[in-house]
Ligand code: MF3
Ligand code: CO
């Protein structure tokens with residue numbers, strides 16, 4: 001069964017969770033400066049999520065089923081060639097030329113809000129800047145494909161087409177996901193594929209779109225820590241993520257931030 005909102009209380013819950021998650025990305029921006037460690041960013045977000053928002057950081061101790069090691073931190077920090085699920089650590093001090101994704105998932109009154117964005121620290125390379133921008137455009141193209149009556153494959157098709165037109169590649173090992181009371185639910189939202197394929201999108205379905213786009217080849221590997229995904233060729237990777245709901249107009253982006261202007265988004 002795919003994740004969906006079926007009544008006003010659930011809709012209010014998803015809106016509140018989404019806005020809580022988005023507020024963490026707004027809060028952390030000013031701390032993403034040269035010399036900060038990814039562990040410090042983790043601590044600042046953890047404290048804000050727990051003490052200010054009264055929410056639960058969903059990544060902390062997530063997983064662990066099937067013999068996997070539970071995720072040991074409250075946020076994911078994925079720097080440069082890290083594709084996703086980077087583990088914050090005291091040993092990783094950020095420098096001016098780094099770019100990173102910060103991925104926040106909070107649980108508020110039982111509902112999940114999941115969102116991520118790219119940050120640069122002041123001096124990204126021209127390539128890094130372009131990759132970050134094109135990846136955000138990929139997310140937006142995916143969101144533009146969402147409406148009642150469209151198909152799931154329309155989303156992946158739009159993303160893949162835009163990424164590959166820029167000679168970038170789409171990571172295939174991770175996908176967007178249904179989300180609600182469950183963190184990772186059905187359906188799987190692939191970031192590549194064919195228009196007109198997959199399930200029909202229906203009013204109220206809730207899922208994430210979270211394309212990971214590489215500057216080099218699409219292939220990845222998982223580090224021995226069992227979480228960190230990196231590009232095999234060590235070239236740069238970028239990711240942006242929103243949690244949304246299908247509407248007849250298009251979609252409602254639960255995790256939209258004030259800094260964004262996304263014309264076809266219907267907000268609450
Ligand atoms: N937030 C990630 C996603 O977008 C999942 C992180 S799970 C963790 O689905 F355990 F790595 F934190
Ligand atoms: Co997600």
Ligand code: CO
Nearest residue numbers: 103114115241
């Ligand atoms: Co996420």
